[in-house]
Amino acid sequence: MVDTKQFVKAAEEKMTFAIEYLDEQLAHIRAGKANPKILDGVRVPYYGSLVPLTNVASVNTPDAKTIVITPWEKPLIKEIEKAIMNSEVGITPENNGEIIRLGIPPLTEERRRQLAKQSKQEAETAKISVRNARRDAIDALKKAIKEGLPEDVEKDAEAEVQKIHDRYIKKIDDLYAAKEKEIMTV
Structure with missing residues (x-):
């Protein structure tokens, strides 16, 4: 029988990489403080x-x-x-x-807005990666049904992937909100 945990774990790993990448990208965006x-x-x-x-x-x-x-x-x-x-x-x-x-020169209001926009772009890219990981996992689960996986087991695994997805999207939103606050604070 097909083990659904492997699909869920693979999706979560991809989502974790997306968060780590976002964290790294946001760290490179200058927020008016020496970094x-x-x-x-x-x-x-x-x-x-x-x-x-x-x-x-x-x-x-x-x-x-x-x-x-x-x-x-x-x-x-x-x-x-x-x-x-x-x-x-x-x-x-x-x-x-x-x-x-x-x-480190103080940022102008216009530059702050640019950096906030750049941060938002990075957050959106991370969200796309998380959504792609969810889609890949769900597609793999649907294929597993054809290989004999019971539908109720597939639905449970799909729900778990969705929960993990929601958790990671919230992490991305939190990282972005923190970075935006850091950028916009004079």
Whole structure:
């Protein structure tokens, strides 16, 4: 007999990945506070290859408006500075020869709205992934009926997938609401 738990578990795993991906994407959206994750995409040339900034320097946030980058090797300071300038971070680094400071400018109202819209887009993408996982599970359950799965068992499994779906959609809404509040708070 077909085990419905495997379909439910597969759907839940896909939904979990969607939440993790959303969390990661929202962390990269700058909300007016210093967050080292905005530098995750910055790659620095190091001995002939491009490596993540965190592989060649420590990144700290001493206060809510400043990110401090301390290179592990002094000669890298110019390379790090150039990599930040060429990235999509949009903040001009200040270099004092020892460390690099990034002053996080306050967001304008228009920029806040843009970032909130971008966050909403990411949340919608995650919701689509969750819905697709639910659809895939339900399709697999319907196919299992043809292989001898009793209809009442299929309906129970379908209801369970729907409950899990609803729970994950609520998580997405909560993540988005928290990010929107963070962005819109001056």
